[in-house]
């Protein structure tokens with residue numbers, strides 16, 4: 001009897017020590033080993049702090065930076081990315097900080113950046129972290145290896161130029177709705193102050209609803225409104241360290257997130273089922289993203305006679321959710337900074353209008369004309385450099401990997417700070433923080449000398465699939481706006497760029513619109 005009790009006590013103690021050792025290894029000894037390993041290679045870094053890493057400092061510096069607006073300059077990195085900006089300024093361009101227990105190695109050398117972006121199997125999208133973010137978007141953005149190859153192949157045709165051509169009327173209709181509202185607002189005085197930021201968000205959301213779901217536009221809009229609410233709930237939840245399992249607690253937020261998830265899935269599933277029936281009866285229009293995606297999916301299955309080569313309904317649902325997540329906020333962010341910068345730099349606004357009127361007069365913009373707008377193109381490139389909607393790219397290293405002269409241990413994260421790279425004096429020169437679209441007049445690669453230093457849409461094989469879509473959408477919107485209005489920054493405009501999921505104007509974008 002006594003022997004059994006002693007044996008049981010020993011087993012319990014062994015289990016306790018095993019888990020205690022595992023926890024202390026994960027939370028302390030492993031990070032400390034990695035810290036030593038990185039320091040031995042000459043990298044400077046912040047000291048590891050138990051479990052949280054630099055989390056508290058990051059939140060604190062972001063809150064401080066956001067507490068007041070800045071002067072109207074384009075030197076925005078200290079406000080938008082305060083913690084990473086300070087780390088890189090004090091520790092060097094290649095250094096490390098901490099995301100909880102994981103070291104985050106910052107890479108600024110264009111040759112190393114190219115290598116990271118070219119090898120998507122060695123440098124993968126980060127896994128782990130807060131699992132709630134998966135409720136927002138998975139699909140192509142999240143897939144790896146063969147799964148990613150399969151998804152990209154099926155989705156790619158939806159973004160070919162000849163398919164985008166058919167989406168131009170959707171861009172036009174969405175922009176007309178926005179402009180009608182502005183015309184009502186300026187009606188009495190011929191000019192009026194408008195915070196264009198919410199209008200541009202509604203516009204980019206309408207564009208995605210129309211182009212994704214065509215005739216089911218209204219239903220699509222409803223789905224996207226739910227997704228927007230989901231994004232807000234998730235962003236709130238990710239502002240604190242995630243405690244494993246806490247997403248299953250029956251809190252008000254958790255319940256609402258689950259409810260939204262089910263409603264969104266149900267609606268998209270219903271639309272897909274209807275569309276499949278219509279496709280079989282040859283009654284469906286394949287001009288929208290959903291139609292093209294389903295068409296490309298079934299062609300792939302038919303071609304190889306193997307249903308594993310296509311996407312499952314669940315996967316199609318995830319891709320539809322991703323279109324919204326990846327395409328709405330980013331395009332809205334790009335447009336709002338274009339309008340703010342052109343409101344501030346009136347000479348460039350005048351040049352862009354001159355070009356638009358020269359190409360289209362007062363006619364509706366068409367795709368050929370939009371593809372030939374040179375001044376607008378260089379303005380967009382410069383806005384995307386200074387106010388890149390996506391401020392950083394992050395990758396996880398699953399196995400020990402060589403990068404330049406560094407050996408990076410398995411499990412660490414590498415980060416390319418797009419915003420800091422776009423504001424780097426060594427790369428762009430002393431006038432780095434000035435708005436000079438002309439620097440792109442001979443193309444991006446001429447200025448960067450082909451180096452991976454300009455990455456608003458990422459780079460390598462995982463470059464943004466919606467790049468041409470977004471550029472066309474923004475060109476259509478700006479052309480239609482310039483044909484009808486001139487605008488300048490309102491005295492009540494407060495310059496406060498900040499990064500949420502994308503770079504956004506924290507206090508809105510108050511412009512004075514004048515009807516032409």
Ligand code: HEM
Nearest residue numbers: 141326327330331334389390456457458462464465466470
């Ligand atoms: C100005 C607008 C946009 C910007 C600045 C932008 C930026 C980016 C960036 C930087 C990436 C790479 C992320 C990484 O490597 O970690 C990316 C990927 C992606 N973007 Fe965009 N994007 C924009 C518009 C769109 C639109 C309109 C769509 C779709 C409707 C879209 C769909 C995607 C998808 C699906 C990926 C993942 C590609 C892959 O991993 O293979 N994006 N985007």
